[in-house]
Amino acid sequence: MPLRKADVVDEALRFIDSEGLDQLTMRKLGAALNVQGGALYRHFPNKEALLDAMADKIVEGIGDPLPDTAWFDQVRILGNRLRTALLSRRDGARVMAGTFSPGANTVIGTDKAVQVLSRAGLPPAQAGWVSFALFYYVLGHAIEEQAQLGLPPDHDWRERTGRLAVEVSPQYAAALDSLSGTDPAERFDYGLNVFVEGLRRLQEKERAAQEHAAR
Template sequence: MLLRRADVLRGALELLDAEGLDGLTMRKLGAALNVQAGGLYRHFANKEALLDAMADQLLEGVGAPLPPGPWQEQVRTLGQRLRAALLARRDGARVVAGTYVTGGTTLGVGAAVVDVLCTAGLPADEAGWITFALFYYVLGHTIEEQAQARLPVHDDWPSRLGRSDDTVSPDFATALRAVVAADPGERFRYGLDVFLDGLALRVHGRPAPPQE
């Protein structure tokens, strides 16, 4: 059977789930697809090109048409969709964060955010900066979520932080315990709300605080 580009991409995503990003190699992918690794280069010039295509595929559906509503709710929906898409695959956030994709799916997600912000009254250049800031927040939070999920049970994040209680201030110890105890989704929503609260000040024309 002739190996198609879609077959390679699907196999790469399945290997990502099985081995993680560090275990994804062209040699292993070729073995999983029962072809020589060189045969993969007919579809992707190198591993970077394959990762770009994987990143673009991971964002499928994120930029789908939004339900009508306030701009804040639409941006919130896009942020939540992006997080869900990244969490759907093992190391999904690392794959997307390590690429600079100009595929149609990725550009569609960016365009969706920019369109919402421009409709809210922001100029296009500022909307672009804000869109990337939103992506950075979602990617950073999701990378940490997926990294914490890989920690061993006997040496997980709560255990590590618990051993630090005697070396930090009481307030900081309380803050750390609150972070650890919170559901990751709840922490994500809180951070997204803070982001949107600050963005609302920009949209409604209030001056930003002076930089120190």
Template sequence: MSLHQSTVVEAALRFLDSEGLDQLTMRRLGAALNVHGGALYRHFPNKETLLDAVADKIVEDMGAPLPEVPWPDQVQLLAERLRAALLRHRDGARVVAGTFAPGANTIIGSDLTIQVLCRAGFPPAQAGWVTFSLFYYVLGHAIEEQAQLRLPTDDDWRDRTERLDVQVSPQYEVALDSLSGTDPGERFAYGLQIFVTGLRHIQKPPAAEADTSGTGTSGTEPLESPRQEQGR
């Protein structure tokens, strides 16, 4: 069988979906491809480099053009894109979180987010900090979502707390009941809203849009998407 890197990556994704990350080895992937495990090393010297390529494949849609909407909506859309990409494959969040080097798609998605934030008035350095903070939030939330899917149906946080003999407040009980009983998408959207609201609070308008006439420009007017500006 003639192998290409793309063939191996696609096979690894199928293996993840069926067996999970903990079961993935070069030998087992080779068996799934009906080739000797050593044949894979001609394309990937080890499992880590394979997972780097798989992670970059998972996030390949992050750099798609954005609609012409205000920058907070663009930031929200980018976060939702990343979450959807991570949840599309079993253990996808763990794979992306564990990568050792960013691939082309990862860089393109990060660059697009930084461009959006810079157009909103954030200096490049702070735009980078915000971008990584946003991606960390999405990754962490997606990891928890996918971990919950692996829990037994009878797993109950109240039983665990009782076994630990830890006294908790009534407020904690309500909060944890909500965490375990609410749709994860709803919780994600709420946290993302808090994140974007905080960005709007600290955002400064770009110099070209800053109000110097006393007219009260807020700096939160609709902005051009990166794609539109690149087309000039």
């Protein structure tokens, strides 16, 4: 049966789940598919194009219909959907971070976020800015989560900082402890809530200003 583009993407994702992103090459992927490496180039001109397709596959479903609820709850849902998608694959966040050409799923998901924020009263331009700010918060958090999974079991933040011979405050030390001692999902939800609540207050302030100007 002829090798399909979707087969290449699916196998590439299975490969990074098993071996990690740093081990992925077109040659190794061709061997995993039992084809010559050159056969892959009929579907993807280079590894960067393959990574773009892998990233778009990872975020499949992000733009699915949302429940009929308040806009700020929909923003939380979108943020959690994206985090879940990125963490569903080993190095998934790094795959997404290294792409520059958005695919259909990426566009659909971003469009969904822009629609939600536009219904909340943001002009399209600002809705786009906020959508990307949300995306980068989720992406950055997921990158750190997956990086922490690769740390040795005995890794100690305090010891590592101590080797730098830098005096830190007790508050900073407590903050470092929380990075390894707190559930990443709890930290993520806290940050997402700060983001959403800040946005809600901004919208309330702007709405009040508009109502005052209309009097």
